[in-house]
Structure formats: C-alpha cells, structure tokens
Amino acid sequence: MTTQPTTSATNQVTLDTDVVVIGAGPVGLTLANLLGVRGHRATVLEARAELIDYPRGVGLDDESIRTLRTAGLWERIEQFTVPHHVVRLVNGRGQVLATNDPQTQEFGFPRKHGFNQPVVDRELAAGLDRFPGTELRFGHRVVGIEDRGDHVRVTAERVGPDGATEIVEVTGRYVVGCEGGGSFTRKWMGVEFEGKSPSTRWVVVDVENDPIGSPNVYLGADPKRPYVTIGLPQGIRRWEFMLHDDEPTELVEDRAFMNRLLERFVPDPDALQIINQRTFTHHGRVATSFRQGNVLIAGDAAHLMPVWLGQGWNSGMRDATNLAWKLSAVLRGDAEDALLDTYTTERHKHAADMIEVNMAAGSIMKMKPLGGWIRDRVATALNVVPTWKSYFTELRFKPMPRYAEGVVVDQVTLEPGRARPGLRGGRLAPLVDSAGETSPVGLQFIQPRVNTAEGRDVLLDDVTGDWWALATWGTDPTAFLSAADLALVQRHDIRLLAFVPETQREWAEKQYADAPVPVTVVGDTSGALKRWFDVRACGLVVLRPDHFVAAAALNQQAPQALAAVAAAGSLRTDAAAPADTPAPTPADTPAEMGALA
CATH class of the missing domain: 3.40.30.10 (Glutaredoxin)
Structure with a gap:
C-alpha cells in the first residue's frame, strides 16, 4: 500500500501517504492508529530521536478508554492504569475541602483512571506496526508545508547515518500537526493562539518505589506553598510544588532545596529515587481555528490545557476521536470535504470551556491566606448540602462535550x-x-x-x-x-x-x-x-x-x-x-x- 521511498542523487527521499501526522505524542499516535483501524495510511514524523520517556499526563477518562478500545489497544494499555482515581482538594492543614470520586460508569468504564504515560505512549507507537502502509519516522524535523489543493507536501530534514542532512518529502491528502504548544503547523497556518500563560512556575518530581503508598491524588491548596501529590501505576509517586516569585528556577537543581520541599511528606527525602524532575508553567490557550485547507492541528498544537483536572491528555484524545472518523469519511469518498469544517466547530468550544474550568481550579489552588480562609469556610458549608457536595464528588463541574x-x-x-x-x-x-x-x-x-x-x-x-x-x-x-x-x-x-x-x-x-x-x-x-x-x-x-x-x-x-x-x-x-x-x-x-x- 505504501509507495516505496526513492532516493535521488541530491540525497532526497520522497514518500506518499493518506495523512501526514506531525508529532509522535499521544494525540498523533492515537490519530494514526484510528486511521489505521479504518484502513488508511499514515506517516508520523517526529523530530526527536525517540519517544519522551518521562511522565507528563497522569489522568485518563472513560471517554478516552472508548477511543483506545476503538483503536484496539485498551487490552494492552489497561495494565498501566489505576481505575477509580480519587482526587481530594485539601487546605494547608490537610482538611478535605472537596472530594472527586465519581461512581458512574455510563460509558462502560470508571470515570477516572491514573496512568503512566511513557509506557502508554510506547503501546500507541507499537500499535502502528499492525497496519501496512503506516509508519513512524523519528529524527524528522518538519521545515516546510505546501498545500497544493488536492494534496499537501511536507518537507522534513533528517540527519543520515553518514552525518549528511537528508531532505525527506512526504505527500498526503491531509496533514495534521500534533507537535505540541510550539507547533510549526499552527504557526504555518497563521492562526491566533488566544489565552493566558501565567508566570507561575511549578516543579514536578517523579520518584520510583512510592514511599507513601496512598493510591490517589491530593491537591494541596496551601497558601504557604500549593502542592500536588499523586499515586501512579508501577509504584511511581509524583509531587508538584509551586515556586515563589523570589525563588530562581535554578534552585530546583539543588537537592537540599528539593529535600526541604519533600520532607513534609516523607521521613527521609534524601533516600528517594528521583526518575524525573523538571519545571513548567501552566498555559491556557486555544487556536482560533483548527483547520486551514488541507492542514489541521490537534492536541496541544490546538489548545494548551492547565494540568489541574488532568484534561490535557484527554482533550487531545477527544480531538483525535473527532477528527479521525471525519478524515476517514472524506478519504473513503463517503463525505464531502466540508465535513472537516465541523472539526473546529465541534472541538473549539469544548476545549475553550475546559480551559476556563482548569484556570478557575488553579486560582482556587493558589489563593493567598485571606482568600484561602474564605474558600475553606465556603467549602465546609457547601459540603453540608448533598446537592453541592455531589457537584464535586461526581465531577459535575467538568463540562462534558456537547456539540450544539x-x-x-x-x-x-x-x-x-x-x-x-x-x-x-x-x-x-x-x-x-x-x-x-x-x-x-x-x-x-x-x-x-x-x-x-x-x-x-x-x-x-x-x-x-x-x-x-x-x-x-x-x-x-x-x-x-x-x-x-x-x-x-x-x-x-x-x-x-x-x-x-x-x-x-x-x-x-x-x-x-x-x-x-x-x-x-x-x-x-x-x-x-x-x-x-x-x-x-x-x-x-x-x-x-x-x-x-x-x-x-x-x-x-x-x-x-x-x-x-x-x-x-x-x-x-x-x-x-x-x-x-x-x-x-x-x-x-x-x-x-x-x-x-
């Protein structure tokens, strides 16, 4: 099914496919799998030499499980998850302000799961091997996109075994950029990336051999220093700590400083086996359009989601789910190209709504002492009323996708x-x-x-x-x-x-x-x-x-x-x-x- 690559005297490789996917993150890999299940070819171009090996996303929703089952991968991925992941919002004294523990399984599975993203991503990548004509190419940095109306030509650079730069050209009916917040594809489209990028920095620390053992999630709304602690599959424990404005980012490289952050939670922080440590800022942004001609964007390339409610990974899955069947219908000749316009129409509003909810959750987490005092008393009063308590327990504040x-x-x-x-x-x-x-x-x-x-x-x-x-x-x-x-x-x-x-x-x-x-x-x-x-x-x-x-x-x-x-x-x-x-x-x-x- 795949056109065999040809190498010219000018060290140029030409490939042909149905859909060119730029970026081998979870969204790009899932999209390629969903296209493969429906019989279409995809070529995934990834600038890195290998998949990212450190955990990022930690929350997997029941909606995403339906997608993974459609892709035929859930049976392989389920072992890397923790079902019924309970989230508790606590204040600086450890008092539980709200508990998120939805019991509904209306979509066939528990509403929330914890998961280990690197091993899940590897299963998504391995899933592509099932489909003739679909391939994942590492070390391919996209440098050009040309929409020619009836197809798109993508140009990528690759360093060959001899050290020489090789030009790879891939033609496809459509191109989908899934390469993250700095998306080359989105910038090529020229669309606005609207929203906010708060300057607040956070440090995330993942350790192996979980020294606590509690299997769930605590969001620490502590005015002195907000934090998050999460139990993950395979014995991984995650902490996230907010850095104060007067603390330089370089300070997180000092193990003594990190030990001071962790000593509140474990008796011997110096004995922890750190497997990942990095700093990040939360972003809440969404592109004004997810399509321009034959070029589309999905996942973080289309919207950046604050981490508070674990919806960044799941929002990307919703994009892949929505877009995959529409691309398939057009490629099959079942639908006119206009069907693809509904991708932005349907996904933009829900992504924007989810960003707003996540930003609000972050504001609650980061309240100063006076605001935190008021928040704690309001939360205590609301927990007395069953209707309001269930609003948090059953995750009713999370906007479910509804396409109007x-x-x-x-x-x-x-x-x-x-x-x-x-x-x-x-x-x-x-x-x-x-x-x-x-x-x-x-x-x-x-x-x-x-x-x-x-x-x-x-x-x-x-x-x-x-x-x-x-x-x-x-x-x-x-x-x-x-x-x-x-x-x-x-x-x-x-x-x-x-x-x-x-x-x-x-x-x-x-x-x-x-x-x-x-x-x-x-x-x-x-x-x-x-x-x-x-x-x-x-x-x-x-x-x-x-x-x-x-x-x-x-x-x-x-x-x-x-x-x-x-x-x-x-x-x-x-x-x-x-x-x-x-x-x-x-x-x-x-x-x-x-x-x-």
Missing part, C-alpha cells in the same frame, strides 16, 4: 447542523413532561453491557462498531424506511439495531430476520437502555462513528432524521459504492472482540 453545531440535528425541528438543548415545541410536547426538557443530541451515547445472538454480556460499542448506527427502542428500525432510505443506509454502512428488553430478544431476532437489510437485535439485560429512552423524548437515535448522538427522533421520523444527518455530515447521497476502503464491522476491527466469539 456540526454533525447534529435539532430534535424539535430536525434542522441539520444545529441542535438546541431544549425540547419545547412540536410533536414532542406530550413527551417532555415525563422525559425531561433536555435533548440528547450532541452528547455521547451510553455504553451498557448487552446480549446479542453472537455474544453475551458485551459492551455496546462492540455491537455498534466504530461507524454509523441507527437504533430504535422496541421495534424494527426498517419499519419506516423507504427503499431510498435503505439505499442510503447501505451506501454508508449504517448498522441498524433494535434495542429490546432481553426478555424479547429471541422473539425479535425471529421477527426481524426477514428485514430488507440486516438488523442486529440487542438485548437490554440491565435496563440501562430502557431507562435512557424513558427519560428522552425519542424512540430512535442515529449514532456517529465517535458514539455521539447525531439525531434523536420519533420512530416515524426516521426518514427525515436520516436525511438531516446526511446533510449535517456532508454525506454523499449518490448510489455509487463506497471508496476503496470499507468501513470495518465489529467483527473485523482489531479491538478486544473476544467477548463476541
């Missing part, structure tokens, strides 16, 4: 491209009082365990797959679809599902066996799917490849909902067969599919 514009359809009007959160109006009025006034469109769909004819007690994503799906509650999803609608379903490999109570599954399998296109009957064993539809004013959902709800409607509105999704997603409606690359079904996706066997 993009590949979404308004539930009331079925207008493509926009989705209001409210439901008042039209035929939905009789359902709103019992179902609630909030539309599920633009939100992630739940992932309970279910039964099918092929598997028992499997996660729903294993059944829906990683492409489009149309699901109804309690009825045949083809009942209201015309021949033209069914042609569109087949054109875009839309999987049709009937969600039914487990008690009705065998009946439904027989009843729908002669449907005009295949219908997968899903047995709701826990009642989670029934409860979901019971409090939403719909009987049908169209799920995007990233498991977000593109449309929700009454069953009889299936044709209108399907047509609106096609319009919102710039999907081609011609009768031609899809492009060379077929959409994978759950059975042939290289994910952990053993449960379906």
Whole structure:
C-alpha cells in the first residue's frame, strides 16, 4: 500500500501517504492508529530521536478508554492504569475541602483512571506496526508545508547515518500537526493562539518505589506553598510544588532545596529515587481555528490545557476521536470535504470551556491566606448540602462535550447542523413532561453491557462498531424506511439495531430476520437502555462513528432524521459504492472482540 521511498542523487527521499501526522505524542499516535483501524495510511514524523520517556499526563477518562478500545489497544494499555482515581482538594492543614470520586460508569468504564504515560505512549507507537502502509519516522524535523489543493507536501530534514542532512518529502491528502504548544503547523497556518500563560512556575518530581503508598491524588491548596501529590501505576509517586516569585528556577537543581520541599511528606527525602524532575508553567490557550485547507492541528498544537483536572491528555484524545472518523469519511469518498469544517466547530468550544474550568481550579489552588480562609469556610458549608457536595464528588463541574453545531440535528425541528438543548415545541410536547426538557443530541451515547445472538454480556460499542448506527427502542428500525432510505443506509454502512428488553430478544431476532437489510437485535439485560429512552423524548437515535448522538427522533421520523444527518455530515447521497476502503464491522476491527466469539 505504501509507495516505496526513492532516493535521488541530491540525497532526497520522497514518500506518499493518506495523512501526514506531525508529532509522535499521544494525540498523533492515537490519530494514526484510528486511521489505521479504518484502513488508511499514515506517516508520523517526529523530530526527536525517540519517544519522551518521562511522565507528563497522569489522568485518563472513560471517554478516552472508548477511543483506545476503538483503536484496539485498551487490552494492552489497561495494565498501566489505576481505575477509580480519587482526587481530594485539601487546605494547608490537610482538611478535605472537596472530594472527586465519581461512581458512574455510563460509558462502560470508571470515570477516572491514573496512568503512566511513557509506557502508554510506547503501546500507541507499537500499535502502528499492525497496519501496512503506516509508519513512524523519528529524527524528522518538519521545515516546510505546501498545500497544493488536492494534496499537501511536507518537507522534513533528517540527519543520515553518514552525518549528511537528508531532505525527506512526504505527500498526503491531509496533514495534521500534533507537535505540541510550539507547533510549526499552527504557526504555518497563521492562526491566533488566544489565552493566558501565567508566570507561575511549578516543579514536578517523579520518584520510583512510592514511599507513601496512598493510591490517589491530593491537591494541596496551601497558601504557604500549593502542592500536588499523586499515586501512579508501577509504584511511581509524583509531587508538584509551586515556586515563589523570589525563588530562581535554578534552585530546583539543588537537592537540599528539593529535600526541604519533600520532607513534609516523607521521613527521609534524601533516600528517594528521583526518575524525573523538571519545571513548567501552566498555559491556557486555544487556536482560533483548527483547520486551514488541507492542514489541521490537534492536541496541544490546538489548545494548551492547565494540568489541574488532568484534561490535557484527554482533550487531545477527544480531538483525535473527532477528527479521525471525519478524515476517514472524506478519504473513503463517503463525505464531502466540508465535513472537516465541523472539526473546529465541534472541538473549539469544548476545549475553550475546559480551559476556563482548569484556570478557575488553579486560582482556587493558589489563593493567598485571606482568600484561602474564605474558600475553606465556603467549602465546609457547601459540603453540608448533598446537592453541592455531589457537584464535586461526581465531577459535575467538568463540562462534558456537547456539540450544539456540526454533525447534529435539532430534535424539535430536525434542522441539520444545529441542535438546541431544549425540547419545547412540536410533536414532542406530550413527551417532555415525563422525559425531561433536555435533548440528547450532541452528547455521547451510553455504553451498557448487552446480549446479542453472537455474544453475551458485551459492551455496546462492540455491537455498534466504530461507524454509523441507527437504533430504535422496541421495534424494527426498517419499519419506516423507504427503499431510498435503505439505499442510503447501505451506501454508508449504517448498522441498524433494535434495542429490546432481553426478555424479547429471541422473539425479535425471529421477527426481524426477514428485514430488507440486516438488523442486529440487542438485548437490554440491565435496563440501562430502557431507562435512557424513558427519560428522552425519542424512540430512535442515529449514532456517529465517535458514539455521539447525531439525531434523536420519533420512530416515524426516521426518514427525515436520516436525511438531516446526511446533510449535517456532508454525506454523499449518490448510489455509487463506497471508496476503496470499507468501513470495518465489529467483527473485523482489531479491538478486544473476544467477548463476541
């Protein structure tokens, strides 16, 4: 599949691929894996000689696990995580002001995990070996990008074995810059990088053979010196300390100074085996656009996230998840190029909202004595009220991604491209009082365990797959679809599902066996799917490849909902067969599919 490299007399190498990914951080590696799973080629260019070997990110969300499972890597990565990572905000006296310990598993996994980033990154890199035509090239520093309309040419410099500089040119349909905050790609695009970069410096210290053993996270809002201490997998303990303005950065190289910071926590700081130590400042910035022509950016290249809520790594995963299926749809010939414009539309707002929440969390951490005194008393009062206490415990302050514009359809009007959160109006009025006034469109769909004819007690994503799906509650999803609608379903490999109570599954399998296109009957064993539809004013959902709800409607509105999704997603409606690359079904996706066997 890969065009063989050719070397010219002028020491120049030329390569060709589908997508050029610049940067072998977690976002670039994940994006390349997601493209590979869907049958596309990617060439990852990394300026460094090897992956970064020190821990950076420490928090992994359930949303990211869904992405890693889609990439077929979660089974290999899970061993490097700690599920149910509890975060406690404490003051200078050690009093717990707030506890973050969400118990929900609506997306199939515990909400928060601690993880060890270097070993996870290595698994992401190793995952690329599964895909013919995909490769990771170290020591390639990108120095030029040229968008030629129908493709992009990327120029990189590489020092060869003989010490001579080698010019490597890679052509691809698209380029995605994932090379971090100093992104060459973003600067080439010429977009603004808006936000703040506080001057406050922090020193981070990672040690092996955790001398404390507490498995969770403490955010120390101590007015004298804010700190963080974190238990990580594989026996690693992390501390982070704020440096005062009168303390030079060079001071952290003095072991005696570091020992004074650590002696509050351990009896013998001099015996600690430090494996990583560095200083950093927190940034809160977001690019004004994530796309220019055939060139896009993702992760830290698109937005810099303060570390407080562990969302830098996860925000990058959300970018890769959102962008990968859209690139795939365009490369397959399923969608027009305009689909890629929805990437900025959908991801920019949530990234900006997450930055604001993180900046606010940092302000709470760094309060001076008077502000800290007021904060402590307010927190104590709020903890007495169950509703406010759960606001922190269940992570409700964290903005979940909700796409109000993009590949979404308004539930009331079925207008493509926009989705209001409210439901008042039209035929939905009789359902709103019992179902609630909030539309599920633009939100992630739940992932309970279910039964099918092929598997028992499997996660729903294993059944829906990683492409489009149309699901109804309690009825045949083809009942209201015309021949033209069914042609569109087949054109875009839309999987049709009937969600039914487990008690009705065998009946439904027989009843729908002669449907005009295949219908997968899903047995709701826990009642989670029934409860979901019971409090939403719909009987049908169209799920995007990233498991977000593109449309929700009454069953009889299936044709209108399907047509609106096609319009919102710039999907081609011609009768031609899809492009060379077929959409994978759950059975042939290289994910952990053993449960379906």
